[in-house]
Amino acid sequence: MPNIITIKKGLTLNLKGKAEEVELAAPARGTSYALSPDDYIGFVPKVIVQPGDRVQAGDALMYHKQIPELKLTSPVSGEVVAVHRGAKRKVLSVEVKPDTTIEYKHFDTAGVKGMERSKVLSLLLESGMFSFFKQRPYDRLANPNAEPRDIFVTANFTAPLAPKFSYLVQGREDELQLALDALTKLTTGKVYVGVGAGELTGLQGVERVEVRGPHPAGLVGVLINHTAPINKEETVWTLKATDLLVIGRFLKTGKVDYSRTIALTGSEAKETGYVKVLPGARFEEALAGRLGKKGAHERIIEGDVFTGVKVDEEHERMSLGIDQITIIPEGDDVHELFGWALPRLKEYSRSRSYFSWLMPKKEYTLDARVKGGRRAMIMSGEYDRVFPMDIYPEFLLKSIIAFNINDMEARGIYEVAPEDFSVCEFVDTSKIPLQQIVRQGLDELYKEMN
Template identity: 40%
Template sequence: MSNDIRIKKGLDIKLKGEAEHVLSEAPRSKVFSIKPADFHTVTPKLVKRDGDDVKAGETIFFSKYSPSIKFVAPVSGKIKEIRRGAKRVILDVLIEADATDTYVEHGAKSPASMSGDEVRQFLLDSGCWPFIKQRPYDIIANPSDAPKAIFISAVNTAPLAADIDFVLKEKKQAFQTGVNALAKLTEGKVHVSVAKASSLLKDIQGVQLHNVSGPHPAGNVGVQIHHVDPINAGEKVWVVNPEDVAIIGTLFETGKFDATRVVSLAGSSIEKPQYYSAKIGAAVADIIGTNPAESRIISGDVLTGDKVAADGYLGFYDNELTVIPEGNNYRMFGWMPFKDNYIHSTARTSFAWLFPNKKYEATTNLNGEERALVVTGEMEKVMPMDVYPMQLIKACLAGDLEKMENLGIYEVAPEDFALVDYVCTSKIEAQEIIREGLDIMIKEVG
């Protein structure tokens, strides 16, 4: 049986450069990267050093304060360099890859014949545990916790987002195996959300299925949790990305940590946007090819992704690379309304609102500067949760723990405020403020 989640508040941003449903094998990168910064709050303790040999799935570092959580190599090869920043903080670990991978063999296992503790230990030992994140706080889950439910959002409504059905087309059985394993970790339900028009995962067994419809951020797992099983103080909910569920399933079926992803290469700066098969931490240049001039490369989607250099690497959790023009041009008389009708606007300062299905070529131009935060009602229009976004942002800025709790800090993650960033005329960095607020809660409340 399935339930419907209908979202009315939000905003679909239609952009040019959507990836075609064509899958190619990306050239194998000579160097791969694992960045501790991808794992928020984790302080890495190195197991390997410069020059050490590693197998795919072998531990590179573990969490200093949770030693059971291990982070493993996506490929086999040799540790080329451990790059450090200020105060010797580890920025990333570079692995010079072999021509073909040699794997750590964990042995194939059947989740059905394992206890919850055995599944948990298997995921920890193999390096798959970092795929499991928790709400509140949007951090890697604590293995000693017992979540009240596990949520998997197999619908992505962000601009130029990867098509989950296409990504999982050849991984459906592995996804089912991954779901079977995750079900052992909770006494509650495993919730899987799919697009209402989707058919690929409609017959997945052992889950509570939800049909999701509505504008972005309907695909955000936090929005789905809010409408299905809201988080109260002291409760934990675990979330896993759908392709990561398939990687977990592949681990149980083969006994190997296979870090292969289907990566969407999209954006108006890409001549032929399509999908590529690549490993976690692959070099961006090997997927994009020739770097388009005057373009911004984003690991992730345009609303929540991270800017990466042309010689950078794919993020651990990302299955998208988006390339759009840099907004480094000055628009003459840009303040005048109805002047630039090729620019998408939510404030009806152009005639764009008359063409709701038109696709736009977005740039990184802010079209304004940061200014005083004023009451406008803009944020509430794109926030489909029972949360007062402006008041919560102000509570985070003030570090007021009691107000943050009362205003719903436990239910949100930075990605839930991505549209707030987009529509707010004050140009504030709402996602950054919410992340800082969550960090305060981690430190003070735990």
């Protein structure tokens, strides 16, 4: 009998600009590629290259000071042109000018199915592939020295305009299975894979779990909470199935190739569909003239509208884990008379303030405005109506704000990540930055407990 989880709480936000299942033209080649340690929560960098050094794709650029075997590797071959630093010599990024033809460092990955755990782990660490692994509790870069109780993978992307994994995995099923085989070597527990209804029916050696329902049904936190919740002093590792495709290709070829197919989405996108990119490049170089329709008053987001990162001077390059680019109106050129007081059919409202709720299949164009000021948290149950985990979100958030460790532990802090509260943040009438609160709480708790 298949494992099926049906989620009723949540929110399906139907936005304009879904990615059509077509392959778009390849992006332009970047003049340089860079890695930023800030993309990896908990990574303390020690740079091991300097300007003028030559590297191959797969050569280490930096390692974790506290875990030296954990490395970040170059996505291209070429010359290191800069090590960018900020205040107090903080490492911001390492920049590499690419060769015309990429040269790959070769790793011996033959016979993964017969390898011992230590060999598989060593390969992932040396190649930089382990940087895709995250752990709970604390939702940070996984510690390879702590063996996980279980490993959880999500292949069910339910966020607004999210890419369809069933399209991305076409023709690459063997690479996905190879990566899953490697995961089974890393834990004595189980490997759980959350999938959409009727998808990936041929998986072997893992626990396949169908998760049905509105977003956040596809988040790995929901999968964990409904299959094998985390207790204190337990550790689990989490990954996205799109990252497994990169890992599987590495295990198949022995080459560190970070290229991946992403979805180009959003109501303001000049074109929508799927495009193969090499992360590390600047957005404005790789996709010059292909993002927004207007070129102004637009918000470009790496990721989805709930959890994505705004593309600006501080985040100008694609991260290695990119899956989606979303372009929506900024909203800074909009001036409305009477605002919410007017009856409307084109505006979205979770609380049915507008008559548009009578058209459940309608697609909306939402801009980046918050539309309100920050107020006190109201105990109205609005979070609970979209939070499908066995946790009381309002009470957990209040304990995080007060930093009451005992209360945080009792209310499930070890199970959650900021993304689990993304829908709560969207529907919150108090306009409180819930994801930021959870992130700060997890970081402070990690410092306190370690």
